[in-house]
Amino acid sequence: MISALKGPTNILELKHMNKLKIYFTGILLLISAGVMKAQDQVKPMSDIPGFKSKLEEMSKAVLSISCDFVQEKSLVVLSEKIISKGVFFFRKENNIRWEYIQPYRYLIIISNGQLYTRDDRNQKVYDIESNRMFGEMNKFISGCIQGDILRNDVDYATEYFENSSYYFVKLVPRDEKMRAMLYEVHIWFDKKDLTVSALKMVESGQDYTKIDFINKKLNTDIPLEKFSFK
Amino acid sequence: MPAIGKPDSFSWFRGDTGRYLFQSSIDVFNNNYSGLLFIKPLGNIRRIVFITETGIKIFDFEFSETGDSKVHYCLEAMNRKSVINTLLKDMSLMLYNIPENSNVKVMQDKGTGKMIFRLSDNYGKRYCIINREIQRVEELISTGAFTNKLNIKFFSTKISEPDSVILSHYNLKLKMHLINLNEN
Numbered sequence: 001m002i003s004a005l006k007g008p009t010n011i012l013e014l015k016h017m018n019k020l021k022i023y024f025t026g027i028l029l030l031i032s033a034g035v036m037k038a039q040d041q042v043k044p045m046s047d048i049p050g051f052k053s054k055l056e057e058m059s060k061a062v063l064s065i066s067c068d069f070v071q072e073k074s075l076v077v078l079s080e081k082i083i084s085k086g087v088f089f090f091r092k093e094n095n096i097r098w099e100y101i102q103p104y105r106y107l108i109i110i111s112n113g114q115l116y117t118r119d120d121r122n123q124k125v126y127d128i129e130s131n132r133m134f135g136e137m138n139k140f141i142s143g144c145i146q147g148d149i150l151r152n153d154v155d156y157a158t159e160y161f162e163n164s165s166y167y168f169v170k171l172v173p174r175d176e177k178m179r180a181m182l183y184e185v186h187i188w189f190d191k192k193d194l195t196v197s198a199l200k201m202v203e204s205g206q207d208y209t210k211i212d213f214i215n216k217k218l219n220t221d222i223p224l225e226k227f228s229f230k
Numbered sequence: 231m232p233a234i235g236k237p238d239s240f241s242w243f244r245g246d247t248g249r250y251l252f253q254s255s256i257d258v259f260n261n262n263y264s265g266l267l268f269i270k271p272l273g274n275i276r277r278i279v280f281i282t283e284t285g286i287k288i289f290d291f292e293f294s295e296t297g298d299s300k301v302h303y304c305l306e307a308m309n310r311k312s313v314i315n316t317l318l319k320d321m322s323l324m325l326y327n328i329p330e331n332s333n334v335k336v337m338q339d340k341g342t343g344k345m346i347f348r349l350s351d352n353y354g355k356r357y358c359i360i361n362r363e364i365q366r367v368e369e370l371i372s373t374g375a376f377t378n379k380l381n382i383k384f385f386s387t388k389i390s391e392p393d394s395v396i397l398s399h400y401n402l403k404l405k406m407h408l409i410n411l412n413e414n
Contacts, residue, residue, distance in 0.1 A: 073285045075268070075279055078270050078277060078279070080249065080268065082268065084285075098284075103251065103253070103266070103411045104253050104411065106264075106283045108283075119253075121255070122264070181305075181306075203287065207287065209284075209285030
């Protein structure tokens with residue numbers, strides 16, 4: 001996804017983005033965006049290599065994540081917020097389930113190279129592998145969950161911060177076209193277990209989407225049925 | 231017969247109402263977008279913002295009762311002039327129903343007793359069917375030379391807000407289905 005948005009060919013693809021692409025972009029942004037739940041003062045990270053090393057260890061050790069999430073869409077100019085809630089499941093390799101429960105049920109599953117969406121009226125399945133961009137997006141998503149995304153210096157300028165409870169990473173897309181849609185991305189990692197606690201996507205107009213991941217459980221047995229398209 | 235008054239006199243989205251949040255599905259020329267449609271009256275203007283379930287903004291439009299509209303944002307994938315112009319026109323009619331400077335003829339359906347406004351203005355010719363009991367628009371039919379072009383239906387069991395809205399074109403692949411999430 002990252003490199004897909006860089007080159008002119010892929011910018012052309014973006015111009016013709018259909019719903020599927022938006023879904024992917026949405027997931028990408030949700031996962032790469034940061035929520036600042038604990039917004040106490042941050043300072044520049046003192047040991048960036050140490051942080052990256054710990055993140056890599058976490059990535060290897062975590063086989064599954066399940067949690068609740070609260071998504072807040074802020075329309076700044078209108079002084080309005082739209083809150084959505086749901087549950088999130090991840091199981092290695094590359095099985096992801098986003099399940100919105102409020103304000104209405106909406107399900108996104110990525111598994112076995114396919115993306116599935118369902119609401120109360122429609123369900124759709126898309127083949128990720130047949131499209132290079134989607135393939136890269138999928139790789140990117142799992143990379144975010146496991147922290148690999150921070151290795152990508154080509155597409156994002158990355159800044160590292162921390163406070164007593166969190167590591168805070170700010171990603172700024174280098175591509176101008178990308179920045180028109182996504183101005184900045186913030187990711188908050190819990191210092192206790194290095195999992196992503198919060199994501200925030202800031203748009204160019206200062207509207208933003210932020211997601212808090214709460215009640216996290218690591219390495220519980222999540223049955224594969226959770227990722228089947230039923 | 232009540233006075234026609236302002237463009238939003240019979241609208242579900244008048245300036246004195248609160249915000250609305252709809253579960254929405256929009257089919258635009260073979261692409262389907264689903265998500266949340268947010269409508270907020272701000273005095274004499276209305277703002278409509280459409281975002282996906284995952285929070286990605288698809289468009290942000292502003293409408294005034296004089297018929298002017300403004301695009302604050304539109305996702306590049308949808309940002310085609312023909313699409314934008316059609317959406318702006320449709321949504322303006324959904325919000326204001328009876329634009330200023332319309333030639334209006336008030337009629338009554340003999341069978342149902344419903345009040346019908348026959349309009350002719352910059353948007354073309356239309357029929358606007360009013361629910362007399364609650365003084366809100368029930369259906370809006372835009373007509374062409376030979377066939378109907380656009381139909382907007384408002385469904386409600388309440389006086390204050392529509393439960394759902396269906397907007398469909400006869401000659402274009404454009405359809406919107408809005409279901410009220412009852413936040414008000």
